[in-house]
Amino acid sequence: MITTADLASGNERQQDAYHTLQGSGLLQRLAAHQPYPAGTVPIDIDIPGSDLDLLCEAADLEAFETLVHSELGGMQGFQCKRGDGRAGQHPYVTCCVKVGNWPVEIFAQTTPVIRQNAYVHMLVEWELLQLWGAAGHDKIRKLKLKGWKTEPAFAFVLGIQGNPYEEMLRLATWNRDKLRSWARLNTSFQFE
Known part of the structure; x- marks a missing residue:
């Protein structure tokens, strides 16, 4: 981070x-x-x-x-x-x-900062961006340029239903391997 x-x-x-x-x-x-x-x-x-x-x-x-x-x-x-x-x-x-x-x-x-939702969201987003590389940065930026907020943009790319803020907190409870494996199967664009 x-x-x-x-x-x-x-x-x-x-x-x-x-x-x-x-x-x-x-x-x-x-x-x-x-x-x-x-x-x-x-x-x-x-x-x-x-x-x-x-x-x-x-x-x-x-x-x-x-x-x-x-x-x-x-x-x-x-x-x-x-x-x-x-x-x-x-x-x-x-x-x-x-x-x-x-x-x-x-x-x-x-x-404490490390338990605040904004920090926890950022950690999950950073982990996903590390997996996705430049393609992920570009995809999220494009959505943001269209007016999307950050967490909803990530949720959209991952096909997540429900409250994106709560869902990002749920993803944060997963270990790195589980998050990456799940994201590989659910990401809506090609990366790597």
Whole structure:
């Protein structure tokens, strides 16, 4: 999986994202909450207009919200909202800012980052992209350019019925061999 430091040696957009995050001071301001890059940029399926996602852990969401208002409230496009979570989810705070050409979304829950749904989805998506190679990156990008969200695009390619967000979490419970074997049989395009 790609970390913030790995973005520095990634493709051109990943390097730009890295420099944007470093230059903005966002990572330093959020350091106590272990900001972790997630979403489409780290796994190289972003399209023009994609945002940079940062996942954070915040034991106290009220204190986190106070911090981001204090530290980021003056930044371009600042918006912040709280959510009570959905079925099976924990409450969260989402803040958005614009840094240079990048919209940045900061998402915090009391849940450790490695157990947050966005992180788990990204791990499964990364594993599938490693199996599919360039053909998978191209297929998912094409769907995203048509307006598809990431998880529904993966579900479509795999012929998954039902809620794509829940189904991606289900796939995450499988070991690597089972996931890859199943994906080889169910992927709707040719790869390798």
